[in-house]
Amino acid sequence: MAQYFEIHPDNPQARLLKQTVALLGQGKLVAVPTDSSYALVCHLDDKAAADLLRRTRGVDDKHHLTLLCRDLSELANYARVDNKQYRLLKAATPGPYTFILEASKEVPRRLSHPSRKTIGLRVPDHKTLQALLEMHGAPLLATTLIPPGETDPLNDAEAIRERFEHQIAAVLDAGACPLEPTTVIDLTDMGTGGDPVLVRQGRGDLAAIGL
Numbered sequence: 001m002a003q004y005f006e007i008h009p010d011n012p013q014a015r016l017l018k019q020t021v022a023l024l025g026q027g028k029l030v031a032v033p034t035d036s037s038y039a040l041v042c043h044l045d046d047k048a049a050a051d052l053l054r055r056t057r058g059v060d061d062k063h064h065l066t067l068l069c070r071d072l073s074e075l076a077n078y079a080r081v082d083n084k085q086y087r088l089l090k091a092a093t094p095g096p097y098t099f100i101l102e103a104s105k106e107v108p109r110r111l112s113h114p115s116r117k118t119i120g121l122r123v124p125d126h127k128t129l130q131a132l133l134e135m136h137g138a139p140l141l142a143t144t145l146i147p148p149g150e151t152d153p154l155n156d157a158e159a160i161r162e163r164f165e166h167q168i169a170a171v172l173d174a175g176a177c178p179l180e181p182t183t184v185i186d187l188t189d190m191g192t193g194g195d196p197v198l199v200r201q202g203r204g205d206l207a208a209i210g211l
Helices: 014-025 047-057 072-078 083-092 127-136 157-163 188-192
Strands: 003-006 030-032 039-043 066-068 097-102 118-122 140-144 170-173 183-186 197-200
Touching (some): 003 014, 003 157, 014 127, 030 127, 072 083, 083 097, 097 188, 157 170
Parallel strands (some): 030 170, 066 118
Antiparallel strands (some): 030 039, 066 140, 097 118, 183 197
């Protein structure tokens, strides 16, 4: 049975965050709130956990997983970013955007797209998730919590626990988060003079970042 952690939205309890970090270190999946919808997360360097993440979400290795990063400098460690891309990223972070970029050597090859060698990255604007990332000390591998065969993300912590109680180790409940997924923008063509490509319109406003 998945554990249920009620997190204070303004002052996340360190004790509960430490328990969550311990579960992630054991290769477990955790459902976390974000500034868009809920996400499933696991340890970046655990192949079995990443495989479980894909199975639970019902996606294959061609589906872009996302690295949740604490800030833009951490994001830049895991992606190749030029000055033009960096300016756009700076305008959009933290926020409900996911950016597809060329993965750096810091990203395990099995996690990047098999043919394009790209990875999704984002910096969430959510106090509980930021506190978890800080305590974890590294990015988390994530995917939007959309059940297999469905199109809408889940938002209710109790419902997530009931539905995935045998696949995940814990649910963090810090209050309601939006139902919309992130806006996904592919920036890989910018490196060769191309334009950003909108992959999915979500909660992130394109006008807010000059697109």
